[in-house]
Amino acid sequence: MTNxxxxxxxxxxCPGCGNFSILDCLKTALNELGLRPQDVLMAAGIGQAAKTPQYISGNAFCGLHGRSLPAAVAAKxxxxxxxxxxxxxDGDSYGEGGNHFIHNIRRNVDITHFVHDNQVYGLTKGQASPTTAEGQVTPVQPDGSQNLPLNPALVAIASGARFVARAFSGKKAHLISVMKQAIQYPGYALVDILQPCISFNKVNTFAWYNERVYELDETYNPENKLSALEKSMEFGEHIPIGVIYRESGRTFHEKNRVLQDGTPLLEKELKPDLIGNLIQELI
Ligand SMILES: Cc1ncc(C[n+]2csc(CCOP(=O)(O)OP(=O)(O)O)c2C)c(N)n1
Ligand SMILES: [Mg+2]
Structure with a gap:
């Protein structure tokens, strides 16, 4: 088939949402990598960000809130x-999907995870999400969120993720480059994409991010885990964006005896006799 x-x-x-540039960057990254829509599966749960797979050509899986990782991993x-x-x-990935987030990092299946991190539950009108700052006032937390925010990059590196990046929807060329590196990385790759929610997050605005983000340059070595942990904790007056941690390691498929020959599971010969014998043993 042609491409x-x-x-x-x-x-x-909403007009002005950071999702527009993330969607546009996703399209550009996929096109620049020469991928074909029929060869790409995009999976999401529920939320404004989670609508992204419905707004771009390609295969889509729209699951329950927080439950897209297991489906994506199974498909791969x-x-x-x-x-x-x-x-x-961010809510879908780190809140409702928090358990899947950690344990799929440990499996290291070769998938890419783009998180639109607007630091609120946007679709449901702006409640605090796992990445909302402590004390931040929201429509349903008038006294400010009492919980400490989760740092996705730090959690990911500490859980064993080997490709961890941060990006900003307002820096499109940079975001496209990071997206392409993440898609090409063999193994689980996380990109936490900072994104304003103009309707429900009046604190982390485009200007708020724009004043703080700075691009990691060649003087930064993403292969050192300790400095990556330290770099991931920088989230305040200055916020580094780019690949924070990168290390090679064996993927789920490389470690698994049945999958490591490279033949996709769905192309493998079915052996009903083998299953029949196993069932007989159990009867
Ligand atoms: C199990 C479950 N809990 C809560 C909800 C309600 N709900 C739907 S979307 C959403 C927030 C999504 O937030 P996020 O993933 O950050 O996406 P955003 O809308 O901010 O892009 C919530 C709480 C639900 N649908 N299912
Ligand atoms: Mg959100």
Whole structure:
């Protein structure tokens, strides 16, 4: 089949939302990598960010809130030919999907995880999400969020993720470059994408991020885990963006005896006799 390229569709996002540039960067990254829509699966749960797979050509899986990672991982395990991208929100990834986030990092299946991190639950009108700052006032936390914010990059590195990056929706060329590196990385790759929610987050605005973010340059070595842990904790007056940690390691498929020959599970010969014998043993 030929490659018609990726296209995007009309959205229901608020004008000025950071999601527009993330969607556009995703399309550009996929097109620049020469991927075909029929070879890419984008998975998401529920939320404004989670609508992204519905707004771009390619295969899409829209799951329950927080439950896209297991489906994405299962699809990649069954069909290695697919490029699998989870593209969803901070609440979906780190709140409802928090358990899947940590344990799929440990599996190191070759998927990419783009998180639109607007630091609120946008779709449901701005409640505090796991990344909302302590004390931040929201429509349902009038005294400010009492919880400490979770630092996604720090949690990911500490859980064993080997490609961890941060980006900002307002720096498009940089975001495209980081997205391409993450998609090409063999193993689980996380990109936490800072994104303003103009309707419900009046603190972390475009200007707030723009004043703070700075791009990591070649003087920074992303292969040193201790300095990566330290770099990931920088989130205040200055916020580093770029690849914070990168290390090679064996993927789920490379470690698994059945999958390591490279033949996708769905192309493997079915052996009903073998299963029949196993069932007989159990009867
Ligand atoms: C199990 C469950 N809990 C809560 C909800 C309600 N809910 C739907 S979307 C959403 C917030 C999504 O926030 P986020 O993932 O950050 O995406 P955003 O809308 O900010 O892009 C919530 C709480 C739900 N649908 N299912
Ligand atoms: Mg959100």
């Amino acid at each position: 018609s390229g990726f296209s995007t569709y009309e959205t229901a996002w 395990i069954a069909n290695t030919n697919l490029t699998v991208i989870v593209d969803t929100g």
